[in-house]
Amino acid sequence: MESEFKSGFISIIGRPNVGKSTFMNRVIGEKIAIMSDKAQTTRNKIQGVYTQDDAQLVFIDTPGIHKPKHKLGSFMVNVAEQSMNEVDLVLFMVNAKEGFGRGDEFIINMLQKVKQPVFLIVNKLDQVHPDELIKIIDEYRTKYDFAEIVPISALEGNNVDNLLKLMVEQMPEGPQFYPEDMITDHPERFVISELIREKALHLTREEVPHSIAVVIEGIEERENEKLNVQASIIVERSSQKGIIIGKQGSMLKEIGQRARKDIESLLGTKIYLELFVKVQKDWRNRANQLQEYGYRE
Ligand code: GDP
Ligand code: K
Ligand code: MG
Numbered sequence: 001m002e003s004e005f006k007s008g009f010i011s012i013i014g015r016p017n018v019g020k021s022t023f024m025n026r027v028i029g030e031k032i033a034i035m036s037d038k039a040q041t042t043r044n045k046i047q048g049v050y051t052q053d054d055a056q057l058v059f060i061d062t063p064g065i066h067k068p069k070h071k072l073g074s075f076m077v078n079v080a081e082q083s084m085n086e087v088d089l090v091l092f093m094v095n096a097k098e099g100f101g102r103g104d105e106f107i108i109n110m111l112q113k114v115k116q117p118v119f120l121i122v123n124k125l126d127q128v129h130p131d132e133l134i135k136i137i138d139e140y141r142t143k144y145d146f147a148e149i150v151p152i153s154a155l156e157g158n159n160v161d162n163l164l165k166l167m168v169e170q171m172p173e174g175p176q177f178y179p180e181d182m183i184t185d186h187p188e189r190f191v192i193s194e195l196i197r198e199k200a201l202h203l204t205r206e207e208v209p210h211s212i213a214v215v216i217e218g219i220e221e222r223e224n225e226k227l228n229v230q231a232s233i234i235v236e237r238s239s240q241k242g243i244i245i246g247k248q249g250s251m252l253k254e255i256g257q258r259a260r261k262d263i264e265s266l267l268g269t270k271i272y273l274e275l276f277v278k279v280q281k282d283w284r285n286r287a288n289q290l291q292e293y294g295y296r297e
Contacts (some may be wrong), residue, residue, distance in 0.1 A: 007056040007174035008088030015103040016129035018095045019123040024048045026057050027164065049178045055168045057175050059088065070198050089170050092144075093121040096128045096151065100139045108143050117147035117170060121163065126153040136213060185280050189216045190264060192263050196231055196275070199258040204243055211236040212244075217276070227261070227271040234280045253276065 012020045028048040048059040084090050092111065094104060111118055120140055125133065138281040148166050152159045200212050217230040220283055233255075235241050245252050252275055260273045 004173040005054055005176060006168060006171040007177060008171035009058045009060060009086065010091060011060045011084050011087040012091045012093060013084065013107060014093035018093045019154040020093050023093065023123065026154050026157060026160060029090050055171060057167055060179060068118045075152040079125045087116060088172060090114060090116055090118045092118055093123050096124045096133055096136055100138050111144060120146040121171060122151040123154050125151045126156050127156055163265050189219060191266065192216055192229060193231060193289045195262045196259040199255045200233055200244060203255055213238055227269055229271050230274045232278050234278050236281060238279050241279050
């Protein structure tokens, strides 16, 4: 007898920097969610699609959950909360090196409202001694009734195959939602803006990163088959604009070169990237501008 096809939606939640994007990118095998060592890199929900012979898993990479400090923060929590109630499985990812913390308590309180099964994913297994790992697992085990507890290393790939198997088992019978060669249903525009923002995050520091948004102003195909992309980097203060531009434009040039490389390898096409920098005071607190910059619910 042939077994039925299984499919479902999976939400990945957890504090910033636990490795959610790294995990998703490993599973999908393509760079669709941006990764960085700075918190709050991911602000939007990104879907990655994993397809095998008998199953399809659709991942939603949520923003890092934390107590909201400003409007953008509460928007991020809403996105995360909402996504948990629309999925078949929730992966709660934690950092094996850090153990239970205040941020996790906030998330576990949210999870009490979730009826779907929750897997505890203890990531960064490569960074702890096995004895430490057991202690951390025991600590989390007392806080919530997890359907599975799976230690992995998203970076090195340890135990990820096993986790894939457990996730597939958890999925209901269902159709193949997306074609098997499709890895994300996000418009290219969003992925492009995220890659630009990632480069700006990597190359700047201190208070600048969280004040950055990237808006794609235009994408058009040129005769020479190059894709012409115009994008603006939005900052909150003119001092930040100076940092992003750099000495004689050197920083902006570096951001552009690095972003172009990644965008080209993602799209498989040559692009011409034009970057602008704009100051928009206090954009994080203006809900209407959040919408304009793509942070929609
Ligand atoms: P997110 O904010 O939860 O999406 O976290 P990211 O995926 O952006 O990862 C944050 C940082 O942790 C990056 O520097 C990753 O390279 C690193 N990281 C992710 N997974 C692992 C892992 O399994 N082991 C180690 N050592 N580092 C990891
Ligand atoms: K994040
Ligand atoms: Mg992320």
